[in-house]
Amino acid sequence: xxxxxxxxxxxxxxxxxxxxxxxxxxxxxxxxxxxxxxxxxxxxxxxxxxxxxxxxxxxxxxxxxxxxxxxxxxxxxxxxxxxxxxxxxxxxxxxxxxxxxxxxxxxxxxxxxxxxxxxxxxxxxxxxxxxxxxxxxxxxxxxxxxxxxxxxxxxxxxxxxxxxxxxxxxxxxxxxxxxxxxxxxxxxxxxxxxxxxxxxxxxxxxxxxxxxxxxxxxxxxxxxxxxxxxxxxxxxxxxxxxxxxxxxxxxxxxxxxxxxxxxxxxxxxxxxxxxxxxxxxxxxxxxxxxxxxxxxxxxxxxxxxxxxxxxxxxxxxxx
Amino acid sequence: xxxxxxxxxxxxxxxxxxxxxxxxxxxxxxxxxxxxxxxxxxxxxxxxxxxxxxxxxxxxxxxxxxxxxxxxxxxxxxxxxxxxxxxxxxxxxxxxxxxxxxxxxxxxxxxxxxxxxxxxxxxxxxxxxxxxxxxxxxxxxxxxxxxxxxxxxxxxxxxxxxxxxxxxxxxxxxxxxxxxxxxxxxxxxxxxxxxxxxxxxxxxxxxxxxxxxxxxxxxxxxxxxxxxxxxxxxxxxxxxxxxxxxxxxxxxxxxxxxxxxxxxxxxxxxxxxxxxxxxxxxxxxxxxxxxxxxxxxxxxxxxxxxxxxxxxxxxxxxx
Numbered sequence: 001x002x003x004x005x006x007x008x009x010x011x012x013x014x015x016x017x018x019x020x021x022x023x024x025x026x027x028x029x030x031x032x033x034x035x036x037x038x039x040x041x042x043x044x045x046x047x048x049x050x051x052x053x054x055x056x057x058x059x060x061x062x063x064x065x066x067x068x069x070x071x072x073x074x075x076x077x078x079x080x081x082x083x084x085x086x087x088x089x090x091x092x093x094x095x096x097x098x099x100x101x102x103x104x105x106x107x108x109x110x111x112x113x114x115x116x117x118x119x120x121x122x123x124x125x126x127x128x129x130x131x132x133x134x135x136x137x138x139x140x141x142x143x144x145x146x147x148x149x150x151x152x153x154x155x156x157x158x159x160x161x162x163x164x165x166x167x168x169x170x171x172x173x174x175x176x177x178x179x180x181x182x183x184x185x186x187x188x189x190x191x192x193x194x195x196x197x198x199x200x201x202x203x204x205x206x207x208x209x210x211x212x213x214x215x216x217x218x219x220x221x222x223x224x225x226x227x228x229x230x231x232x233x234x235x236x237x238x239x240x241x242x243x244x245x246x247x248x249x250x251x252x253x254x255x256x257x258x259x260x261x262x263x264x265x266x267x268x269x270x271x272x273x274x275x276x277x278x279x280x281x282x283x284x285x286x287x288x289x290x291x292x293x294x295x296x297x298x299x300x301x302x303x304x305x306x307x308x309x310x311x312x313x314x315x316x317x318x319x
Numbered sequence: 320x321x322x323x324x325x326x327x328x329x330x331x332x333x334x335x336x337x338x339x340x341x342x343x344x345x346x347x348x349x350x351x352x353x354x355x356x357x358x359x360x361x362x363x364x365x366x367x368x369x370x371x372x373x374x375x376x377x378x379x380x381x382x383x384x385x386x387x388x389x390x391x392x393x394x395x396x397x398x399x400x401x402x403x404x405x406x407x408x409x410x411x412x413x414x415x416x417x418x419x420x421x422x423x424x425x426x427x428x429x430x431x432x433x434x435x436x437x438x439x440x441x442x443x444x445x446x447x448x449x450x451x452x453x454x455x456x457x458x459x460x461x462x463x464x465x466x467x468x469x470x471x472x473x474x475x476x477x478x479x480x481x482x483x484x485x486x487x488x489x490x491x492x493x494x495x496x497x498x499x500x501x502x503x504x505x506x507x508x509x510x511x512x513x514x515x516x517x518x519x520x521x522x523x524x525x526x527x528x529x530x531x532x533x534x535x536x537x538x539x540x541x542x543x544x545x546x547x548x549x550x551x552x553x554x555x556x557x558x559x560x561x562x563x564x565x566x567x568x569x570x571x572x573x574x575x576x577x578x579x580x581x582x583x584x585x586x587x588x589x590x591x592x593x594x595x596x597x598x599x600x601x602x603x604x605x606x607x608x609x610x611x612x613x614x615x616x617x618x619x620x621x622x623x624x625x626x627x628x629x630x631x632x633x634x635x636x637x638x
Contacts, residue, residue, distance in 0.1 A: 180518060185529060191565045192507065195503075197588040201619050203594070204618075222575075224578075229578055
């Protein structure tokens, strides 16, 4: 189960792929990067990593990490499907149900485990890659009904070797969660920005509240649109819940006591987040008969996997 | 018109009042601070400022600045109404229409100019006061139908002497603008925080988007509730506009091109904000027959007053 025993190939050497390559290489793993761009290969080699532009040089990896944006995933699945013997394959795309369907349609022979490391920055490319990018960051690994648990544990061992917090979730639950904490905040920021733009006086008075509430609108509009459109059903449900809560707040005006009760709940949530200070550690046996449901329950309760060895997983629960 | 000619009394020596006292004193103005709390008086004196706990020692100020929270404004208006001759009075409360009504009901003899410096921090009290707090910050001064223009110009000269950007607006327009850029962001943050709290998995995955979108929920809930409840009509209108835009975004899903058009508008707004780099300076005569409407038009277009002397105002328009 230890990563050092597994050969890893990383397809795509941007921020995420490049950081993972550097991190695993620094940890002594047998890992090679692939990119179609000679400059990325050159940069990876200059950083002391093994990298190639020729798929034939990937040398029978046990695990393939597809670290490209969604539009390039199909081509990378085709490339991976040609590898013998069939490797475990994972990806880093920010929506999971559509990629799971793509993998199932396009490369059913591969053992696919959907992944999503929550470790982006506003920078991109290998030049921005850093071995410590995943330290302490959540990394969702999807555990759906058709996910092989051994494949899942192998990818989890790799992600925890990068010091990530591996969060088990079904693809649908992942997509619902990121709709709430990432996609809906972009919609709120867009609505607030365009509303304020209709009133130059308001924009002139805007300060810290507006600045923070709209910061994510500095991101490239095409990327935000693709992200939200790619997760339509979950975004609609999450947005509906937020709008229902806004309607309740509206109905609470001008009753300061009723408003304060809601603000007090929100204050408690926000000041207790993130949960790192209120955790307890325990173990799950890798051969446990309820391992799959135990892992799903762990993720649902806000917990994560800290490390994986051949016998057990060390897991962290939030208090 | 120059502030050095006017005697200023500041009632309340917290962050805003204390900073203004220090700033005007450093500029050579005749200024005295009043506070009921002996510790605040002591701190002000230790900072080299004139301060008292006895209203009789306020020595016939030309301008009184009520720098207390809303609940204490009525008592400060009563205290000010006893001063002979009747001074100009301004305040620093974050909603303006309710304070204007209070001043009109309680102290009709005073020449009232509603004010709101947009210069708060998360700290409070004289210990946090700093003379440079207002440098470059918007400071709304209300110009309603019954506001005396001479009184307005006198307060504007004082605020620009503190290096603030004086933004002219009616009380109603001020309240609408701050509803959009301050109060609604708090409601969005509350709705998002409580929605995410219903899903521990979502909270465990939350990162930068969630952090910034909910930052204002770290503020004391009672203060946020009082702020929103005190501006109910304007908050309802502003929230209605934002929710309408959220409905439009929802209807645009899953059409990435339609979504991108909205995100592109929001991106343009956010990256062009704040406007400091795209400005042009000009002058308005203090005796101009259209001064009042010129000032209102300036504020509506996102501009501000940079300085005031006995002949003219230097104003800045955004490009």
